[in-house]
Amino acid sequence: MNNEHYEALKNIIKIYLPEDVSVDDIKPTSHLTQELNVNSANLVDIVLDVEDHFDITIEDDEIEKMETVQSAIEVIEAKVQS
Amino acid sequence: MKHRVVITGMGVCAPNGIGLKAFSDAIFSGKSGIKFHQKLADLNFGCQIAGQPEIPEGMLENYFTALQLRDLQSSGIEYGMIAGVDAWTDAGLAPTDKDTVDYDSGIVFGVSLLGAEKFRSAIYLTDEGKVRRLGSTSVVQTMASGISAYLGGYLGCGNQVTTNSSACTTGLESVLMGYERVRNGDAVRMLVGSCNDSGPYIWGGFDAMRVLTKKYNEDPEAGSRPMQEDANGFVPGAGAGALVLETLESAQQRGTKIYAEVLGGAVNSGGQRNGGTMTAPNSEAVQHCIKTAVKNAGVSAMEIDTINGHLTSTGMCPTEIANWTEALELKGEDFPYINSLKSMTGHCLAAAGSIETVATILELEEGRIFGNINSAHIHPEVLERVAQGKVLTQTIDMPVKVAAKASFGFGDVNCCMIFKKFE
Numbered sequence: 001m002n003n004e005h006y007e008a009l010k011n012i013i014k015i016y017l018p019e020d021v022s023v024d025d026i027k028p029t030s031h032l033t034q035e036l037n038v039n040s041a042n043l044v045d046i047v048l049d050v051e052d053h054f055d056i057t058i059e060d061d062e063i064e065k066m067e068t069v070q071s072a073i074e075v076i077e078a079k080v081q082s
Numbered sequence: 083m084k085h086r087v088v089i090t091g092m093g094v095c096a097p098n099g100i101g102l103k104a105f106s107d108a109i110f111s112g113k114s115g116i117k118f119h120q121k122l123a124d125l126n127f128g129c130q131i132a133g134q135p136e137i138p139e140g141m142l143e144n145y146f147t148a149l150q151l152r153d154l155q156s157s158g159i160e161y162g163m164i165a166g167v168d169a170w171t172d173a174g175l176a177p178t179d180k181d182t183v184d185y186d187s188g189i190v191f192g193v194s195l196l197g198a199e200k201f202r203s204a205i206y207l208t209d210e211g212k213v214r215r216l217g218s219t220s221v222v223q224t225m226a227s228g229i230s231a232y233l234g235g236y237l238g239c240g241n242q243v244t245t246n247s248s249a250c251t252t253g254l255e256s257v258l259m260g261y262e263r264v265r266n267g268d269a270v271r272m273l274v275g276s277c278n279d280s281g282p283y284i285w286g287g288f289d290a291m292r293v294l295t296k297k298y299n300e301d302p303e304a305g306s307r308p309m310q311e312d313a314n315g316f317v318p319g320a321g322a323g324a325l326v327l328e329t330l331e332s333a334q335q336r337g338t339k340i341y342a343e344v345l346g347g348a349v350n351s352g353g354q355r356n357g358g359t360m361t362a363p364n365s366e367a368v369q370h371c372i373k374t375a376v377k378n379a380g381v382s383a384m385e386i387d388t389i390n391g392h393l394t395s396t397g398m399c400p401t402e403i404a405n406w407t408e409a410l411e412l413k414g415e416d417f418p419y420i421n422s423l424k425s426m427t428g429h430c431l432a433a434a435g436s437i438e439t440v441a442t443i444l445e446l447e448e449g450r451i452f453g454n455i456n457s458a459h460i461h462p463e464v465l466e467r468v469a470q471g472k473v474l475t476q477t478i479d480m481p482v483k484v485a486a487k488a489s490f491g492f493g494d495v496n497c498c499m500i501f502k503k504f505e
Contacts (some may be wrong), residue, residue, distance in 0.1 A: 020180075041218040042149075048217055065177055 001028065001073050005054075005080070009072060014043045014047045028070045064081055087190040087264045088504055089341040090271075090333050091173025091326035092438045093165040096454035097133030097319050097427045100141075100164060106444050109452040110477045114303035114426050117249035125282050129294035131302040133319030133428030135161055138238075145236075153219060156433065161234070161279030161322035161433070162229040166191060168239055169324035170273060174338045178238030188241030189230045190259045192252035192325070193276060194432035195234050196235045197224035198283040241269040241481065249491030250392070251349070252276045253323060253435025257499055260327045275324030278433040287320040291361075293396060294318060304466040306429075307456040307474055308393035308422035309464050316394040319428030323436030325443070340504045341448045345379035347499035348372075355439055363397070365405050370487060371496040372409035379500035381484055383410035386418045386500070388451050390442040394429050395424035395428045398464035402490075407467045410458045414467045418486070419478075425454045435489035435497065442487045446503045453477045 006028070013060070014023040016038045025036065032038045038046070047058050056079040058066075066072040092102060097115025097131040099105035108115070115133045120209035122130040129350040137160060142151055145163040154160065166189075170176075178184050201224040207215050222228050242263065248255050253276035278284070288294050295315035298305030307313040333340050350371045352364025376383055389406060391401050406420070407413045423438045424430075430437050445451050453476035460473050481503075488498040 015152065019147070044214075048215060070250050 001070070002077065005073055005076055008053055009069060009076065012046060012053060013038070013069070015047060017072070026069060030069050031067055032069070050076060056080060083267065086268055086330040087261050087327050087344045088333050089173070089325050089344065089443055090328045090338050091169040091175070092341065092440050092443060093172060093324040094437055095135045095161040095164040095167025095322045095353060097135055097321055097430070100135055100137065101168065105440070109423065109426065109441050109444065110148070110448070110450055112455045112476065114425065114455060116302045116305055116428050118163070118299060118302045122282060122285070127282065127286070127289050128292070128296040129315065130299040131317055132280070132285060133307050133317060133430065135321045137164070137176055146342065149448050153217065154223065155200035155203060156223040156228065156279065157281065157320065158193055158196045158277040158279040158322070159223060159229050159232055161320065162191060162275070164321035165231055165275055165277065165324040166233045166273055167236060169275065171325050173315050173328070177236055177324070178434045180497050183240035183355050184239060185238045185240035186236050187237070187273070188263065188269045189233055189243045189247055189273045190256045191230040191233060191273065191275050191277070192246040192256040192432055193226050193229055194247060194249060194252065194278055196226055196228050196279060198279050198281060200224050201342065202283060206307060209334045214221070215310045215353050223411055233273065237273070237274070241272070243277055248495045249493055250429070250431055250434055251489045251491035251495045251497045252432035253437065254337070254439060254487060254497040254499055255349055256490040257325065257344070257439055257485065258349055258434060258497055260485065261344045261347065261423035263383060264327050264329055271326055271328035273324060273326055273346070275436040276432050278320045278431040281366050282318030284320065288318055295359060295395070304456055306395045306425050308391070308425050308454060309399045309461055310395070310456060311459045311461045313397070315394045316377050316424065317428035319430035319434070321427070321430045321433045321437055323433060323438070323440045325436070342443050342476050343504045344500045345381060345500045345502050346375065347496070347497065348374035348378055349497045350374070351496070352494040354494045358493070361492050363490050363496065364494055365401060368405045368496050369409040369492065371408065372498045375486070375498035375500055377412070381500060385410055385425040386486050387480070387482045388419040388485050390485065391420055391422050392490045394424055400461050403464045403467050408460065415461060417472050419451050419454055419474055420468065421454050425456050439487050439499070442485045442501060446482050446485055446501060449481045450477055450479050451482060
């Protein structure tokens with residue numbers, strides 16, 4: 001996992017964290033909705049922000065894989081490298 | 083058992099003042115909120131003046147999370163949240179904690195349409211084939227009930243949370259709807275009010291109908307002239323007003339301030355018959371509505387000290403005055419004082435009824451009746467019915483016990499409410 005990608009994703013996710021979750025709570029293993037309590041409606045916004053930041057397009061079936069920070073990074077890195 | 087219903091909190095986001103203090107200072111000193119808007123001129127509007135609340139930098143951060151503000155493109159939600167949250171705070175109430183739902187408290191917050199700017203962005207993206215770029219907030223910022231949903235989530239209300247819509251009657255109708263719910267014991271308290279977006283997409287249709295004034299682009303503050311001989315169309319406006327209605331028992335138990343009592347009201351429609359159309363009122367229905375409101379309130383017409391009319395600054399003002407005199411069976415010197423906030427704010431459309439109700443309750447609270455600005459040329463047909471001194475040209479000090487407020491809207495719909503100083 002490229003640290004630059006990880007930090008960039010953390011920066012995107014932190015905007016969507018509820019007030020009682022801090023950016024320091026974000027770990028590679030964190031589940032976005034179940035552990036970080038990101039509102040599931042905001043997942044589409046995170047995907048749009050990721051697309052803009054990394055200049056990639058994420059398909060619907062790939063969005064479903066982005067459950068944790070780690071799995072999101074995997075989807076991103078497969079795109080960025082290809 | 084029917085409950086007595088009192089007003090325990092108010093909030094306002096008006097073109098001539100945001101917050102109760104600024105708004106009170108504005109209405110009693112005759113401060114106009116109507117300005118020239120370059121954007122309307124650039125877009126070839128006939129009417130290039132409007133009344134639009136001016137939200138100071140940084141203020142919205144008190145009402146929205148950073149995430150909510152991120153792509154907020156709904157001015158109605160901005161105005162409505164300011165007025166609604168302020169009213170709740172003014173009533174001595176606070177949002178519930180994150181695990182508590184307040185099933186005793188509900189919301190009726192009306193709109194005409196909401197989030198026009200957001201909808202415009204969504205339309206462009208959709209037409210470009212980029213529907214997936216709409217993000218998660220297109221729906222909640224453009225659904226009519228978006229404002230009650232934002233307020234409900236902020237406050238933690240668990241009773242009925244809904245939105246009403248009846249054109250320019252909307253704001254006052256929300257007061258009646260909330261009143262009925264509290265009176266019937268279905269809720270202990272209801273946040274009522276309304277908001278209206280600002281901007282060219284909201285006002286354009288009215289400009290096209292040629293119902294807006296085009297003659298005051300050089301002199302904006304003189305543009306809104308209710309009851310005047312030289313009135314020639316209304317000035318469009320926007321904003322929000324909000325009130326907390328509560329059972330008398332609850333208000334007394336909480337020991338909170340009571341502004342006034344809601345005695346009753348009425349709502350009806352002229353059926354777009356007998357002179358009523360989509361855009362013009364059936365006078366018989368207007369009179370019926372006023373008479374029913376007075377009857378439901380259990381007061382006699384003679385007890386009404388002052389009327390805050392609909393009075394938009396079109397050619398319809400004399401007709402409205404005639405309807406009041408017929409319905410109340412009072413004329414000349416016997417007629418109550420009458421004023422129109424629209425002389426200072428323009429016509430705030432769906433928000434008009436709630437903003438003007440806040441102004442009316444401030445009159446009861448402060449023992450003053452605000453004067454109409456731009457009132458040097460009262461229409462002769464108004465003066466045939468009402469003594470000249472009853473159309474106030476400046477604010478007077480006078481204890482107000484009973485006040486009437488009416489709003490009328492497209493679709494031939496009417497609402498009238500009667501308020502009394504609490505004793």
